[in-house]
Amino acid sequence: MDPPQQKSQLFQVYLRLRPSPQANLLYPTLAAPERFLSVEEAQFENELPTHVTLNPPNDNRRRAVEKFAFTKVFEEDTSQLEIFEGTGVLPLVEGVLGAHGDGRDGLLATLGVTGSGKSHTILGSRSQRGLTQLALEVLFRSIQPSILDPSKNHSLHATIAASDASEAQVMSAPMYLETMYGDTTQSRASSRAPTPMVVRSTSGASAHFNLHPSSHELYPSLQVHDTGSPKSIRIVVKEQRTVEPSIVTMPSAPTTPHFVPSFMRMTRARSKKSSTKLSAQGEPYTPAPTPLRKKPSAIPRFPDISNVHVNADEHAEYAILISMYEVYNDRIFDLLTPALPGKSTKDSRRRALLFKPTEASPDRKVVAGLRKIVCGSLKEALLVLEAGLCERRVAGTGSNSVSSRSHGFFCVEVKKRSGGRMPGRWGGSTMTIVDLAGSERARDAKTQGQTLQEAGKINESLMYLGQCLQMQSDMGSTTKPNLVPFRQCKLTELLFSNSFPNSSSNPQATPHHQLSHQGSRNPQRAIMIVTADPLGDFNATSQILRYSALAREVTVPRIPSVTSTILASSVGSNYFHSRGRMSPTDTERETMEIAALEIARMSEEIDGLRSELTAEQERRFQVEAHLESFQASMDDRLMERESDVREECYVQLAAELGKQMRQWKTSWEAENERNDEHLDKKIEILTRITDVEDEDKENIPSVSLEDVMEPETENQKLRREVEILRRELHNRSPTKQKSGALREKRSGVLREIGGSGLGSGAGLSSLGHDMDRLRVSGESDSSANSLASAKKLKVRKLPVRKWDMGCEDEL
Numbered sequence: 001m002d003p004p005q006q007k008s009q010l011f012q013v014y015l016r017l018r019p020s021p022q023a024n025l026l027y028p029t030l031a032a033p034e035r036f037l038s039v040e041e042a043q044f045e046n047e048l049p050t051h052v053t054l055n056p057p058n059d060n061r062r063r064a065v066e067k068f069a070f071t072k073v074f075e076e077d078t079s080q081l082e083i084f085e086g087t088g089v090l091p092l093v094e095g096v097l098g099a100h101g102d103g104r105d106g107l108l109a110t111l112g113v114t115g116s117g118k119s120h121t122i123l124g125s126r127s128q129r130g131l132t133q134l135a136l137e138v139l140f141r142s143i144q145p146s147i148l149d150p151s152k153n154h155s156l157h158a159t160i161a162a163s164d165a166s167e168a169q170v171m172s173a174p175m176y177l178e179t180m181y182g183d184t185t186q187s188r189a190s191s192r193a194p195t196p197m198v199v200r201s202t203s204g205a206s207a208h209f210n211l212h213p214s215s216h217e218l219y220p221s222l223q224v225h226d227t228g229s230p231k232s233i234r235i236v237v238k239e240q241r242t243v244e245p246s247i248v249t250m251p252s253a254p255t256t257p258h259f260v261p262s263f264m265r266m267t268r269a270r271s272k273k274s275s276t277k278l279s280a281q282g283e284p285y286t287p288a289p290t291p292l293r294k295k296p297s298a299i300p301r302f303p304d305i306s307n308v309h310v311n312a313d314e315h316a317e318y319a320i321l322i323s324m325y326e327v328y329n330d331r332i333f334d335l336l337t338p339a340l341p342g343k344s345t346k347d348s349r350r351r352a353l354l355f356k357p358t359e360a361s362p363d364r365k366v367v368a369g370l371r372k373i374v375c376g377s378l379k380e381a382l383l384v385l386e387a388g389l390c391e392r393r394v395a396g397t398g399s400n401s402v403s404s405r406s407h408g409f410f411c412v413e414v415k416k417r418s419g420g421r422m423p424g425r426w427g428g429s430t431m432t433i434v435d436l437a438g439s440e441r442a443r444d445a446k447t448q449g450q451t452l453q454e455a456g457k458i459n460e461s462l463m464y465l466g467q468c469l470q471m472q473s474d475m476g477s478t479t480k481p482n483l484v485p486f487r488q489c490k491l492t493e494l495l496f497s498n499s500f501p502n503s504s505s506n507p508q509a510t511p512h513h514q515l516s517h518q519g520s521r522n523p524q525r526a527i528m529i530v531t532a533d534p535l536g537d538f539n540a541t542s543q544i545l546r547y548s549a550l551a552r553e554v555t556v557p558r559i560p561s562v563t564s565t566i567l568a569s570s571v572g573s574n575y576f577h578s579r580g581r582m583s584p585t586d587t588e589r590e591t592m593e594i595a596a597l598e599i600a601r602m603s604e605e606i607d608g609l610r611s612e613l614t615a616e617q618e619r620r621f622q623v624e625a626h627l628e629s630f631q632a633s634m635d636d637r638l639m640e641r642e643s644d645v646r647e648e649c650y651v652q653l654a655a656e657l658g659k660q661m662r663q664w665k666t667s668w669e670a671e672n673e674r675n676d677e678h679l680d681k682k683i684e685i686l687t688r689i690t691d692v693e694d695e696d697k698e699n700i701p702s703v704s705l706e707d708v709m710e711p712e713t714e715n716q717k718l719r720r721e722v723e724i725l726r727r728e729l730h731n732r733s734p735t736k737q738k739s740g741a742l743r744e745k746r747s748g749v750l751r752e753i754g755g756s757g758l759g760s761g762a763g764l765s766s767l768g769h770d771m772d773r774l775r776v777s778g779e780s781d782s783s784a785n786s787l788a789s790a791k792k793l794k795v796r797k798l799p800v801r802k803w804d805m806g807c808e809d810e811l
């Protein structure tokens, strides 16, 4: 079995076996576990082996022996240097530098079961450097004469930020290291204290800022114009995508410690809307104080690669940008932007980033909004790496005391442009180094809670990665790159998106100039280092090897009985008969045996799955039965409870009703008593009134209805009598006439009254009128009338009585 054509492979896959820890330390009492992985002899002398055989442990399960092919296999005694030299990292670095033209993206990743040595290989340990540090050293050394130092070249930021397609926050290494480690000895620029400055707006409002002395580095497109006054300045932002410079109008603000990159982001975002004028309406950003990190005391120097060198473009200028991020629970987080402490929780808060095409990179996805550090030296780059690693999530598990809980990405962007007096546009390639989190079994890792959840996400993403790797290993026979299902999770998207030529990019969505530039981009070169512990978990390791190996075959036939049956029946008869041959050749027999073995293995797996299914079904029935009985008992209990509640309610209701009845009865009796009393009083009053009326009836003459109803007739009658009397008087002597007339009149009136009893109301009224007219002279008729009407009721009874009692002369 030979590894397939490697040209068609996306990855070169190397296998590294980790040395087992000292057996007596790990297994002081138990017998050391059996080694299940053996390395096949190399085909040629002085060459590394390429095949390993996986021998299943001698348990009851019948499992086939599998053989896997890799680009190279490194055995346990391989050193870090040998790995570095043997895995093609150097050509990868050389490709990124683009010694003879455009560079080519490179990807270096490690994959393996947890604790198998991935981090050790790629990042090293306290005493040894990993592939990352070694690659960085070679890279910096190779471009040493033509690398641009950000602390010396002040326009570097501006040009790099302008060429960056990922909306990145570009920062110089001295500035970043100062914020992380508080180190003031990194460079001349950062050794000075911040200089306070006032930013005066066009409207006269002023804002106070402590502009960092190296702010022209941080904000490359920001130009500070001295207006002549030591306290005021004018800020002009030269946007990369706008032709004219834009004046930034700052609002008045209190003193802030730093004028930070978020301001630049804000201005850029606004510039999309307005190409000429910007206005910074937002408040100047005050960065949250970040606790300083302890600067690593010593960075390992072993293994020594001081003589290693790769080719670089001698006529080009280089700049190195470093960014780091992790994929945690399928989300991307920047490792160089320190997490902010959460407001409500103790946990720190980080903003997830997007992997997407941007305005400047429409046909290629990039992690947008990362912080990128421009490093001028290897030392700076290593310190940035250390700072980023501190942010990475790790946890102690049963399998590894310092287990990575995320997939870590370390990106070295090599920016390259033609040198000379008129430097050209920045181009460049990226070397991405990935330390994948290890697959783990919860039972072995003894994880729970959040760590178990993380493991679930890790295993899921690794499963998708496995699918992609399997597909890519099949690409020797097919030329369809789209078959690799890399869009299933963030990890595979990040790893595979840039592994294909840009033929799939949408030309309609891509401007011509960008298409011609981007379209020429080479697919990335990728190296995968699979780590395995030959004494570790057999199942987990065989799974990893199955999907990462370049080729796989079953080499040692452990023919189970079912296989012989298959061979005897199907292979022996049908296959060869169909070909019309009496005896198969050795190759055919071998192929058939392998196929039969595979069938046997699969049928065994199917049997196992069937029995698992049956067991699951049984469990389900049990659970369902349990659930039903539980439901029935719950129903009974519910009914019981309901009747209890009803009973309680009834008793309470009855008690309440009785109480209400008693209260009502009491109030009803009281009401009755009150009514009786009231009635008695009424009767008493009535009795008294009746008595009085009886009394009155006895004293008051009865008044006929006719009399009351015919007062006019009576008046006329009286008038006639008065007339008669007047005439009589007129016939008598003049002296007697007057007194006689008066007497007659009075006696006539009295008669009239006497004749009619109490008389009618009108009669009495007219009499009252007469009386008043006689008594009160000069009073108006109306007042007399009103008086009479006011006294009407009294007049009805009392005067009558007086008159009845008084004699004629008194009147």
Ligand SMILES: Nc1ncnc2c1ncn2[C@@H]1O[C@H](COP(=O)(O)OP(=O)(O)OP(=O)(O)O)[C@@H](O)[C@H]1O
Binding pocket: 017, 018, 019, 112, 113, 114, 115, 116, 117, 118, 119, 120, 121, 125, 400, 402, 403, 404, 405, 436, 437, 438, 439, 531
């Ligand atoms: N080749 C090696 N030589 C010496 N020690 C090794 C080697 N490989 C691994 N180790 C040691 O084994 C331990 C676990 O290794 P490491 O942390 O690299 O595992 P890992 O695969 O990254 O695990 P995880 O996926 O859980 O992060 C470490 O103490 C490391 O130093």
